Amino acid sequence: MSAPLLLEDRPATKATPRRPAPHPLRAELLRGLAPWAGLALTVALGAYLYNTSETWQGSWTDTLSVLRAGGVILGGPLALAAGCWQGGRERRRGTDVLRATAVRGPLAQLLMAALPLACWLVAAYVLTFVGGVLASRPYATPGGFTPTAFAGSAAVLVACALTGHVVGALVPWRLAAPLLGVAGYGLFGAAGTTESVLRFLGPAPEGFRRSVVLVWWHPFLTAGWFLALAAAAVLACAARRRRAALVPLVAAAVAGTLLVQVGDGLSRPDPRAHRQVCTTDTAPQICVNGTRARQLPEVTEALRPLIDRLKGVENLPVRFEDLPGRQAADEASLPMLSPLGWYLVRGRIVEAEQFRWEAATILIGGSDCPFVRREPAKVALVDDAVTRWLAPSHISDEIRRQRLKIARANGDKADLRRLKTEQRAYDHLRTMSPAERRTWLSRYFAQDRCDRTDREVPSL
Structure with a gap:
């Protein structure tokens, strides 16, 4: 029978090392409301940018305005x-009394719970901001x-997250969070559209205008204003020394004083909008303002059929400006290229036929004239024929067919005669020889576009 092992003879066991507890900030960053709020903002901003x-x-000023707005x-x-919802979390859980006995002070606890939400929101905004910039880069001049434009809006998100947390910690009401969000929406919308001096204290002192x-340094000054207000609210709520x-x-x-004093100096008109870039191989020249310089080849290509029909014609305007x-x-005037989405979309001219028709209408003497007048019958007849020949439009042809159909159905002989007269004038211009047509058009464009009489306009 073997002797029992003495205590000191027993083999020593290795102690299992204790893993350090994760920092509370890491748990707040990875779990809870903050990641979901960041995801919600990413989806909302992404959908907004995609739909608009x-x-x-195709425009940096428009892109920055939309991203900031x-x-x-x-x-x-x-x-x-x-x-606000995050600020009332401990009260809803019934752990607010327990948290009051923790080693960390109230300020540290507040920041530990509020800053992860602010970080997620800023990260979501920066991600969508970079995406918007990259999406516009291939088309923008x-x-x-x-x-630095993103800095102001990112600071507003941080300030709102901190301010909302303070309100949630002080107001024991579950509806405080949605009502605070609705109030913020109304306040920011009003600040972006008001014309009073208060707009300089809003999140976008220039009022989300796309032409500036x-x-x-403007975003940093706005960031300092909002972050200072939020810091004052946090310290007044949780600091040991209020x-x-x-x-x-x-x-x-x-x-705030600097924002009000500088006022409209926070932004300036885009100097490119008052500078023209023109073609050198077309008559008339085609000019776009400096903000659309990259789209000049596309605009020229859209107007090429109209320019080709004017080749050799004299007395034309020097340029489309x-x-x-x-x-x-x-x-x-050139047909409107602004706002984007009308004729110009992602650097391309859409509805090129309608774009040419509008250019021909302006060239002949429509919307450029400084007053509204009623054209004499012969002038209107000739203008219509010239417009149809310079810029054929299926929309105009469809309108004419509908007019003819209605006139026949109603037995409107006066309108039928008018339509037949318009068609004969157009057919006459269309069937002229090229040399004869150039001579006639040169006489036509020699007259004042805005104040012509039946006697001054050459007959068709």
């Missing part, structure tokens, strides 16, 4: 509501892009 893509792809109008209320370029809130309040007062205000006497 035709109106901003979307971040504020959609992201701001979401951040307020999500922050260089210039007019402000790389931001100065590079007087510490006076420091960010002073900073907010300085930033694309500048704000009235054109010079020897110019004709």
Whole structure:
């Protein structure tokens, strides 16, 4: 029988090392409301950008305006509501008393719960901002892009998340979160559309206008204003010494004063919009403003059939111009390229036939004239024939067929005679020899486009 092992003779067992507990911030970042709020903002902004893509792809000022407006109008209320719901979490769980006995102070606990939500919202916004910029880059003309534009809207999201958390911690009401989001939506919408001096204190002091370029430091000044207000609210709610809130309040007062004093200097008109880029191989020349310089070949190609029919014709305007205000006497306005989504979509001219028809109408003397007048019968007849020949349009042909059908059905002999007279004038112009037609058109364009009489217009 063997002797029992003494205690000191027993083999030593290895102690299992204890894994360090994960930091609470990591748990807040990976679980709970914050990731879902970030996903919701990504989906909302992505859907908004996708559904409005035709109106901003191809212009840096339009792209930045839409990205900033979307971040504020959609992201701001979401951040307020999500922050408010997060701020009332401990009270809903019944652990607020337990949290009050924790080692960390109230300020650290508040920031530990609120900052992950702010980080997720900022990450979602930056992701969609970069996506929008990359989507517009292939079509937009260089210039007019402000790389710092995202900073203001991102800071607004952080400020809204922190402010909402403070409201949620103080207001014991479950409906506080949705009502705060609705109030934020109304407030930001009003701040972006008002014309009063208060608009300079809003999240976009230039009012989401698409015709302006931001100065590079403007988003940082707006960010300082909103973050200082949010920091004051956080310190007043959770700091051991509430007087510490006076420091960010002073900073907010300085930033707000600067915003109001600088005013419209926070943005400036896009200088490219007052500069023209023109073709050199067409008569008339085709000019677009500097913001659309990359689209000049596409515009020229769309107007090429019209320009070809005017080859050899004299007394034409020198150019189609694309500048704000009235054109010079020897110019004709180009059909509108702004806002995007009308004729110009992602750098391409859509409805090129209608675009040519409108250009021909303007060239002949329609919308360029400074007053509304009633054309004499012969002038209207000749203008219609010239427009039909220069820019054939299936829409105009369909309207004419419908008019003829209605006139026959109603037995309207006067309208039938008018339609037949218009058709004879068009057929006469169409069947002329090229040389004869060039001579006739040269006489036609020699007259004042805005004040012609039956006697001055050559007959058809």
